[in-house]
Amino acid sequence: MSKYKEIENYYNQTQILYDLVYSKGTHSLHYGYWYENTKNTKESILNNNKFIMESLDANSNDKILDAGCGIGGISLYLAKHTNAKIEGITLSEVQLKKARKLADKFKFSKNINFSIQDYTKTEYNDKSFTKIFGVESICYANKKIDFIKEAYRLLKKGGKLVVTDGFQIREYLNKKENKIYDDWLGGWGLTNLATVNSFQNDLKKIGFRKINYYDKLKDIKRTRNRIYNIGALAYVFSWILYKLGIFSNYMHKNTIACINQKKVFADENNIATYGVFVAEK
Numbered sequence: 001m002s003k004y005k006e007i008e009n010y011y012n013q014t015q016i017l018y019d020l021v022y023s024k025g026t027h028s029l030h031y032g033y034w035y036e037n038t039k040n041t042k043e044s045i046l047n048n049n050k051f052i053m054e055s056l057d058a059n060s061n062d063k064i065l066d067a068g069c070g071i072g073g074i075s076l077y078l079a080k081h082t083n084a085k086i087e088g089i090t091l092s093e094v095q096l097k098k099a100r101k102l103a104d105k106f107k108f109s110k111n112i113n114f115s116i117q118d119y120t121k122t123e124y125n126d127k128s129f130t131k132i133f134g135v136e137s138i139c140y141a142n143k144k145i146d147f148i149k150e151a152y153r154l155l156k157k158g159g160k161l162v163v164t165d166g167f168q169i170r171e172y173l174n175k176k177e178n179k180i181y182d183d184w185l186g187g188w189g190l191t192n193l194a195t196v197n198s199f200q201n202d203l204k205k206i207g208f209r210k211i212n213y214y215d216k217l218k219d220i221k222r223t224r225n226r227i228y229n230i231g232a233l234a235y236v237f238s239w240i241l242y243k244l245g246i247f248s249n250y251m252h253k254n255t256i257a258c259i260n261q262k263k264v265f266a267d268e269n270n271i272a273t274y275g276v277f278v279a280e281k
């Protein structure tokens with residue numbers, strides 16, 4: 001099975017879990033940012049969306065690509081707050097249908113167009129966009145540089161790229177750490193993470209300038225803990241449903257990944273961090 005098919009299947013089968021236990025009406029599938037005065041999960045997720053909007057410096061003159069849009073939560077947020085024109089792309093048919101329904105429901109169909117496309121090889125013309133972002137989506141590219149190249153082709157001169165993701169800290173992991181890391185990656189349909197350095201080098205290599213990196217590990221910790229709690233509480237239930245054939249392999253592995261992500265994004269293990277790259281063409 002091709003890697004893309006694997007990602008497509010993963011999201012087609014697990015989107016329901018995100019809807020049921022995580023997104024809290026934000027239509028988003030990413031970690032939240034918890035600041036001192038953040039009251040709940042919904043607000044933390046919206047804090048992340050706001051960070052993207054501000055990093056992009058998004059406004060009504062922009063044409064923006066949401067690369068790996070999920071069910072379109074961030075596109076909807078940007079359309080609502082900036083009135084920009086947005087293209088959202090995903091690999092999952094289930095996500096596409098939901099994203100289109102939401103755009104209709106919130107009357108943003110004129111601003112936002114969703115489609116199935118691979119962000120490393122899109123159908124758009126050169127220089128189609130003023131801004132491009134990917135939130136917890138570029139990590140799915142086997143070689144991140146393939147996305148970076150495509151983003152560079154698609155951006156107008158002076159255009160901005162924002163990528164929010166997990167990044168591996170150390171290249172070398174011992175056997176125990178590798179097991180934790182692999183169970184997490186596999187459980188969420190991932191194969192590898194870039195390191196902060198390799199991603200930065202790839203941006204430079206392709207020609208991006210004004211590259212800044214913001215580490216956000218501290219701000220996601222409460223979401224990390226919450227996802228762990230969901231996984232730990234759901235584990236036995238998930239295992240029973242899996243054994244009964246009600247949960248697919250993807251669904252059960254997702255539960256295990258929810259537990260392991262806490263170990264991956266832990267200061268003491270120093271395996272991965274979470275951060276945002278902002279760069280300009």
Ligand SMILES: C[S@@+](CC[C@H](N)C(=O)[O-])C[C@H]1O[C@@H](n2cnc3c(N)ncnc32)[C@H](O)[C@@H]1O
Pocket residue numbers: 007011027028029030067068069070071072073074089090091092095117118119120134135136137138140141
């Ligand atoms: C964790 S979800 C994040 C969704 C959204 N950015 C959010 O934060 O709510 C990852 C998304 O990346 C998409 N994705 C992964 N690889 C992709 C590719 N090669 N081309 C387009 N989308 C991709 C998946 O289909 C999924 O929608």
